[in-house]
Amino acid sequence: MSETAQGEFEITDWQQEPWDDTDGFVLSTATVTKLFHGDAEGSTSVAHLVLAMNGKDGVAYGGLERFTGNLNGRKGGFALQHDAGPDTEGGLRWSIVPGSGTGELAGIHGHGSITNDAGKHSYAITYDLD
Numbered sequence: 001m002s003e004t005a006q007g008e009f010e011i012t013d014w015q016q017e018p019w020d021d022t023d024g025f026v027l028s029t030a031t032v033t034k035l036f037h038g039d040a041e042g043s044t045s046v047a048h049l050v051l052a053m054n055g056k057d058g059v060a061y062g063g064l065e066r067f068t069g070n071l072n073g074r075k076g077g078f079a080l081q082h083d084a085g086p087d088t089e090g091g092l093r094w095s096i097v098p099g100s101g102t103g104e105l106a107g108i109h110g111h112g113s114i115t116n117d118a119g120k121h122s123y124a125i126t127y128d129l130d
Helices: none
Strands: 003-022 025-038 043-052 057-071 072-083 091-096 110-118 120-129
Touching: 003 043, 003 072, 025 120, 043 072, 091 120
Parallel strands: none
Antiparallel strands: 003 025, 003 120, 025 043, 043 057, 057 072, 072 091, 091 110, 110 120
16 A cells, blocks of 8 residues: 655755756756755655756756655665656656665555655655565
8 A cells, every 4th residue: 555755845955057058048967955844854865866957947957866864764775866847837746766665665666756845845755565
């Protein structure tokens, strides 16, 4: 039976470097550090993202993130694959990378989402453990 985890996270560090800026359309990479609250209280992650931006608005991005800490009381970690673009309507999709679970989260698989509401970030993860 699938479990869910929900809460919020804060971005504690954002380091972004553009590598291409053609006519105001910017391609860049970012390293983002997060602190989670809710069902993943006190957990941290580091994401490495590739972003496409038109002016100040994000158009699309993807990347990988390593989550470390606890999820609904289970200690361990896993990797998340990011996917966001015009079809995600301002949100972001996560997929748990198969085989990436460690500790009490070994065998985890599932998906999730991030919602950014005026700078307030919330997450939802639906997952199973083998």
